[in-house]
Amino acid sequence: MEWKNILVVFALLLLFAGCIGSEEIFPKSSGSTGSYYQGAAAPSSGEASYDSSYGGENRMVIQTGSLSLKVPQGTLEEKVAAVKGFVAEVRGTYTGISYYETDTDKSYYITVKVPPSKFDEFVTDLKGIGEIKSIDTSLEDVTEQYTDLNTRISNLEIELGRLNSLYNRTENISDILSIEREVTRVQTELEMYKQQKLNLERRSAMSTISVRVYEEKPAVDTNLVLPLSQLLQVFLGALSFGIMLLAGGLGFFLPILIVIWLIWRVWKAIKGN
Structure with a gap:
């Protein structure tokens, strides 16, 4: 009986010592609000802040695009001014603008930078002033x-x-x-x-869009206009035909004129005698 009492007391001492040890190894929180990161050190305050608009959270993405916009004839300058207005509305900038003209159309090429969150809004605005013929966008995760x-x-x-x-x-x-x-x-x-x-x-802070705004020139009936080479060929052909006609006429009438002239000379000589 005495040994049993000794064993019970020894077990209680071990249990008490275990409770004390657990508090030392795993101390209770003292009210700190700091975060605990399992398996990794807490990020420093100097880490980069990525734009998570595209590609998921904490991703840095560069967005670019190109767009071709056809506008009605005679409205090109007006529509280009409208594009510039849309850029200002979305707090963007245009870094380059150039003008080109061909036999079939007149075009402005505008390089625009807009915030990524305003990219879709800017494209929607462009749809309201013309017909979008082509559009291409790309996302590059860097x-x-x-x-x-x-x-x-x-x-x-x-x-x-x-x-x-x-x-x-x-x-x-x-x-x-x-x-x-x-x-x-x-x-x-x-x-x-x-x-x-x-x-x-x-x-990554600004999306780049290359915008082409163009209008077609009025169609010209090419059947009514002859190229210069064809006009030259027609002229030379007519000149050649005229020379041939003149030569042919002289060959036919010249002998007759000579005979008439000789008869006139003979008649004049006889009359003088």
Whole structure:
């Protein structure tokens, strides 16, 4: 009986010690509002913010498109002004405009940049001023490229900091020159990657659309207009026919005229005698 009591007390002590140990290993929350990330460190506040309008959440997407718009004859200038107005309404810009004219139509080519969220609205506005003959859009996901650039930039900045620290501690001239060359190399790569990152950010922030606005010229009946070469051929043909007609007439009438002239001379001589 005494051994049984000892075993019960020992079991209670083990249970009590286990409760204390569990509190030490898994402490209770003290009211902190911080997030817990399983299997990964919490993201820093300096991470890039991606546009999630297309391609899902946390994706960086570059949207481009091209569009051909046919407008009624005689309204080209008016419709181009309307396109510029639509660009202003969606808070976009046009970066280039050019004019071309052919035998069959007159066209304006306008390069437009609009916010991705306003892309569909802008296209709908264009449908109201003419007939869309063709439209093409594309989406390029550059999330991985952007993330890779961020990683490269971060690593180069760390390397640059270490080089600067080493430079400040070094007194050997040869080592100083070597460090300076490395600093120049790292700074050059760092600026290059930062420029590529900025370019991606700009291209993803605004969608680029190439718009062609054109009107057809009035049809001309080509059957009523002869090309210059054909006119020249007709003229030369008529001239040749005239020369042949003149030559033929002289060949027929010239002998007769000569005979008449001779008879007249003979008659005049006889009359004079």
